Amino acid sequence: MPSPSPPPPPVLPISEHEDVIVAAVDANPVVVVIGETGSGKSTQLSQILHRRGYTRRGAIAVTQPRRVAAVSVSRRVAQELGVPLGDEVGYAIRFEDRTSERTCIKYLTDGVLLRESLSNPELRQYSVIILDEAHERSLNTDILLGLMKRLIKDRASDLKVLITSATLDGLKVSKFFSGCPVLNIPGTLFPVEKFYSTERPTNYIESSLRTAIDIHAKEPPGDVLIFMTGKDDIDKMVSKLEERIQNLEEGSCIDALVLPLHGSLPPELQVRVFAPAPPNCRRFIVATNVAETSLTVDGVVFVIDCGYVKQRQYNPSSGMYSLDVVQISRVQADQRAGRAGRTRPGKCYRLYPISIYQNEFLEATVPEIQRSSLAGSVLYLKSLNLPDINILKFDFLDPPSRESLEDALRQLYLIDAIDENGEITDVGRVMAELPLEPSLSRTLIEANELGCLSQALTVASILSAEITLRSASKDMDGKRKRQELPDGSGWGDHIQLLQIFESWDQSGYDPRWCSDHDLQVRSMKLSKDVRNQLCQIIKKIAKGSTDVHARKSRKSDPDYRKLRRALCVGYGNQLAERMLHHNGYHTVGYRSQLVQVHPSSVLEGDEYGKFPMYVIYHELICTTRPYMRNICAVEQAWVEPILKKLEKLDVNKLSGGSSAPKDSELLVENKQVNSLKKDMDVKQSEVDSKIQAARERYLARKGKK
DNA sequence: GAGCACTGC
Numbered sequence: 001m002p003s004p005s006p007p008p009p010p011v012l013p014i015s016e017h018e019d020v021i022v023a024a025v026d027a028n029p030v031v032v033v034i035g036e037t038g039s040g041k042s043t044q045l046s047q048i049l050h051r052r053g054y055t056r057r058g059a060i061a062v063t064q065p066r067r068v069a070a071v072s073v074s075r076r077v078a079q080e081l082g083v084p085l086g087d088e089v090g091y092a093i094r095f096e097d098r099t100s101e102r103t104c105i106k107y108l109t110d111g112v113l114l115r116e117s118l119s120n121p122e123l124r125q126y127s128v129i130i131l132d133e134a135h136e137r138s139l140n141t142d143i144l145l146g147l148m149k150r151l152i153k154d155r156a157s158d159l160k161v162l163i164t165s166a167t168l169d170g171l172k173v174s175k176f177f178s179g180c181p182v183l184n185i186p187g188t189l190f191p192v193e194k195f196y197s198t199e200r201p202t203n204y205i206e207s208s209l210r211t212a213i214d215i216h217a218k219e220p221p222g223d224v225l226i227f228m229t230g231k232d233d234i235d236k237m238v239s240k241l242e243e244r245i246q247n248l249e250e251g252s253c254i255d256a257l258v259l260p261l262h263g264s265l266p267p268e269l270q271v272r273v274f275a276p277a278p279p280n281c282r283r284f285i286v287a288t289n290v291a292e293t294s295l296t297v298d299g300v301v302f303v304i305d306c307g308y309v310k311q312r313q314y315n316p317s318s319g320m321y322s323l324d325v326v327q328i329s330r331v332q333a334d335q336r337a338g339r340a341g342r343t344r345p346g347k348c349y350r351l352y353p354i355s356i357y358q359n360e361f362l363e364a365t366v367p368e369i370q371r372s373s374l375a376g377s378v379l380y381l382k383s384l385n386l387p388d389i390n391i392l393k394f395d396f397l398d399p400p401s402r403e404s405l406e407d408a409l410r411q412l413y414l415i416d417a418i419d420e421n422g423e424i425t426d427v428g429r430v431m432a433e434l435p436l437e438p439s440l441s442r443t444l445i446e447a448n449e450l451g452c453l454s455q456a457l458t459v460a461s462i463l464s465a466e467i468t469l470r471s472a473s474k475d476m477d478g479k480r481k482r483q484e485l486p487d488g489s490g491w492g493d494h495i496q497l498l499q500i501f502e503s504w505d506q507s508g509y510d511p512r513w514c515s516d517h518d519l520q521v522r523s524m525k526l527s528k529d530v531r532n533q534l535c536q537i538i539k540k541i542a543k544g545s546t547d548v549h550a551r552k553s554r555k556s557d558p559d560y561r562k563l564r565r566a567l568c569v570g571y572g573n574q575l576a577e578r579m580l581h582h583n584g585y586h587t588v589g590y591r592s593q594l595v596q597v598h599p600s601s602v603l604e605g606d607e608y609g610k611f612p613m614y615v616i617y618h619e620l621i622c623t624t625r626p627y628m629r630n631i632c633a634v635e636q637a638w639v640e641p642i643l644k645k646l647e648k649l650d651v652n653k654l655s656g657g658s659s660a661p662k663d664s665e666l667l668v669e670n671k672q673v674n675s676l677k678k679d680m681d682v683k684q685s686e687v688d689s690k691i692q693a694a695r696e697r698y699l700a701r702k703g704k705k
Numbered sequence: 706g707a708g709c710a711c712t713g714c
Contacts, residue, residue: 094714111714310710435714599706
């Protein structure tokens with residue numbers, strides 16, 4: 001029978017330190033709390049401060065980097081306090097606010113707290129702000145850290161900030177907050193014994209395979225968690241491991257079950273790892289980084305760590321992203337090892353020598369703020385109107401490079417979010433209100449002026465949900481063939497995405513329509529939610545309908561000229577010009593790059609197979625080559641104003657410095673581009689034949705029609 | 706003709 005009273009709060013290590021914690025918080029505006037997994041910091045700190053009266057003059061906010069964590073931790077705390085969720089204890093995440101006027105302990109994602117501070121920069125509703133899991137150093141957490149440093153000065157006596165983390169370098173954070181106290185709370189993790197390889201394996205799949213089989217043959221029951229870098233490696237590993245296990249002598253080992261685990265796995269397959277292992281069976285979970293922090297798999301006693309991770313990085317000098325396999329950090333390695341010690345003492349097999357761990361691994365992972373494009377964050381900070389703020393001197397725990405900040409300023413200037421002196425514009429203020437990348441928010445504003453808002457809302461939503469289209473041609477043979485998707489009418493990928501969403505809308509948002517077209521229902525639903533949220537925000541200034549099928553749009557503008565024009569303004573910082581003689585492009589801007597149209601693009605060439613002279617792109621991604629991904633054709637006349645702005649661009653003025661000589665580097669860069677262009681023209685014959693082939697395909701298509 | 710680690714407003 002279920003007991004009517006809530007379960008008693010568990011005795012966690014943190015409870016024994018209650019007096020110390022409260023004394024430290026009473027006496028200091030900022031306190032750092034280092035607590036390992038199982039210390040109870042996420043659930044107990046807020047309750048302790050609530051008990052001690054800190055909620056009398058404001059609520060306690062606890063930020064989490066992930067939505068699921070905000071929901072599950074708040075649910076736990078409500079349960080422990082014996083109150084319904086949404087009353088005294090609640091949570092707020094995007095699309096969902098379960099708080100009320102009575103809420104005094106509020107769990108929220110750090111992104112939501114940043115949004116709140118946009119309309120209420122002093123965050124007066126809170127008496128305490130706890131930044132949890134700060135060691136993960138998400139972009140948003142880092143910005144909050146900088147803002148908190150300013151806030152405690154402004155709100156001197158009455159705001160309390162706690163920075164809590166599992167492994168954060170406490171001394172560094174303490175220095176950042178002018179020597180605030182650091183409290184260490186032990187966790188409840190069991191010891192994990194670590195084993196190192198004598199050298200780096202040449203093939204770490206083979207090496208982890210051997211280790212896994214070894215564990216299976218010699219070690220007592222307990223699940224094995226294997227960290228790999230990506231889906232391909234995981235799939236290989238899973239099939240090889242199954243094969244080897246089958247080849248083992250019958251009766252020599254207990255049963256085994258091999259399960260893959262990564263983010264792109266459909267949810268129904270992901271949840272398999274949460275089901276308990278069948279009796280007398282060892283599970284092998286082959287996973288990416290999801291298993292490092294986001295998902296916790298119960299029953300793991302052995303960890304195999306290849307020592308690598310796939311990381312997305314942004315290069316501010318080229319504006320290009322790349323996805324690289326890099327060495328993990330010591331913090332990451334320890335986090336992975338810790339996954340073996342949750343239920344009993346465990347073992348971690350590291351496929352690298354201890355010398356590499358000690359001498360080659362970085363202490364901590366490079367924080368996201370040093371690996372991302374900062375246009376959105378810089379715009380956000382500018383919109384807060386902080387007094388005497390110089391973005392280049394903003395006090396970050398780990399400042400991004402000057403180059404990266406200047407890159408952000410240049411981008412913002414080109415899309416009118418800041419003026420030539422670096423001051424935020426009226427357009428920029430509206431942009432900052434929208435939960436979108438700057439290019440997309442600028443597109444919305446322009447679309448509103450041009451009368452194609454409803455289309456732009458759709459494009460922005462679907463792009464921010466990162467819908468991926470799988471190519472249709474491959475799965476011809478055999479099973480269910482995917483139904484044809486719209487083709488963007490030749491104008492490019494943005495238009496195709498718009499058409500896709502409109503078709504889905506016409507199907508009455510039927511999930512089957514998504515699966516018939518090989519689209520993930522999950523991400524399509526997300527884009528619908530995003531669209532609704534954007535409509536809510538923009539309705540104050542909307543000049544036309546925001547309905548998906550605003551009546552006249554298609555008929556009066558069959559070539560999507562208005563929308564493409566809005567996109568051209570929005571993506572003024574992501575513009576490319578085609579080479580004179582072939583289908584390569586060079587980006588237009590501070591530093592010109594040679595790039596190509598991504599093969600997945602639906603952009604069409606003209607009757608000679610030539611692509612349009614100008615296109616805008618959503619993203620530059622360097623894989624085997626530098627590619628533009630998600631492209632839309634624009635017209636030369638629309639590009640002129642951007643080229644004019646580029647001429648005037650002076651980054652010294654943008655960054656608030658005194659006037660200095662103009663970017664002389666730009667001229668040098670342009671010369672380099674010209675010489676590269678020549679270099680590419682040498683291979684003209686090669687290119688010509690490709691153009692010829694494209695032309696033939698084009699004519700063949702025309703013939704069919 | 707390519708290939709996608711993970712989050713979040």
